[in-house]
Amino acid sequence: MSRHVAIVTDSTAYLPRAALERHGITAVPLTVVLGDEALEEGTEISARSVAQALQKRTSVTTSRPSPQTFAAAYDAAARAGANGIVSLHLSSEFSGTYDAAVLAAKDAPVPVRVVDTGMVAMALGFCALAAAETADSGGNLDEAVAAAEKRAEGTSAYFYVDTLDYLRRGGRIGAAQALLGSALAVKPLLQLTEGRIELLEKVRTASRAIARLEEIAAECARQGQVDIAVHHLDAAERAESLAQRLRERVPGLRELHVSEVGAVIGAHTGPGLLGAVVSPR
Structure with a gap:
């Protein structure tokens, strides 16, 4: 979907695929390290695989996306016609994802507002949907951010x-x-x-x-x-x-x-x- 304000989140929002596609939301993947193998969440490793690994006491750790990964997402949104981006992420208490997004935003081709929602899972997902629905209705960058922050406050x-x-x-x-x-x-x-x-x-x-x-x-x-x-x-x-x-x-x-x-x-x-x-x- 082409719009003036693009919405970026991360894979921990666990938004349904249909919702991502309907609103044109980009979900940047975090990484799961299973033993010595690094795998992208959502495409290369399933929750079931993690559950089985944990039950076997296999080492399982996680890591944030790189700033370069966010930079690529922001560049793609700009090329698709966005003149502003709202980037909404899981709590910075859990992950360095927010910090990586902030670093990438500094050199983005269009203005990027990076928001630490303080949320995770669909608590984050609902914030992304609120921002996307506002953008779909013609809302500007500030209005999309405000919608996400209001949703976070009440969730x-x-x-x-x-x-x-x-x-x-x-x-x-x-x-x-x-x-x-x-x-x-x-x-x-x-x-x-x-x-x-x-x-x-x-x-x-x-x-x-x-x-x-x-x-x-x-x-x-x-x-x-x-x-x-x-x-x-x-x-x-x-x-x-x-x-x-x-x-x-x-x-x-x-x-x-x-x-x-x-x-x-x-x-x-x-x-x-x-x-x-x-x-x-």
């Missing part, structure tokens, strides 16, 4: 994981919090807060934790029109069940996306992840 993301160990290994949650969860044999509920993953509640069993995740998401979505995303890693049945219950409980539901997270997020959460993203319109 909440909650996650259940079977263990905090993977988050601890990747440095995404403090060792003390991870140790507390293990010592008490609890099932953790997590929240995305100010760009960081924080321990929200400790629940005694997986079934109770998932029920509590549903309660929190439904309460968060109780007013107005909202979009919801349900994410999982190697837990499709849990995700479909949660999605169905939220369809029944949220009267203002507009869109509901159910998807497995990609390899990058999967590498840090481990199999069994279940997440709910609530994003008011």
Whole structure:
């Protein structure tokens, strides 16, 4: 799609392929390093492969895109007719992706506004969609950025994981919090807060934790029109069940996306992840 304002994000937004194509959004891939092999998220490695590697205790790490990769994306957008670019990325607390985009933006052929959304997964994806919809309607660069930032401000993301160990290994949650969860044999509920993953509640069993995740998401979505995303890693049945219950409980539901997270997020959460993203319109 040709427009004056182009939207760039990264592969951790986990936007459906149809949405990327419909709005002309470019998703720059992060890299997953499996053992000694570097693979691009979304094209060269699946979340299922990461889940299997983690279960076998194979070394799995992730890395940001290079500034050169972003520069190529910005050049392509400019050649396609964009006179401005909004580049929206996962929290800088998790990755150097934002920093790489900022470096590339300095030499881009058109103005680039790089935004650290403080989000990840479809919490980031909804921000990209908000910016794209504004651009599709003829909005300018400032208006597209404002739409994304407003969406980020209102969006909440909650996650259940079977263990905090993977988050601890990747440095995404403090060792003390991870140790507390293990010592008490609890099932953790997590929240995305100010760009960081924080321990929200400790629940005694997986079934109770998932029920509590549903309660929190439904309460968060109780007013107005909202979009919801349900994410999982190697837990499709849990995700479909949660999605169905939220369809029944949220009267203002507009869109509901159910998807497995990609390899990058999967590498840090481990199999069994279940997440709910609530994003008011």
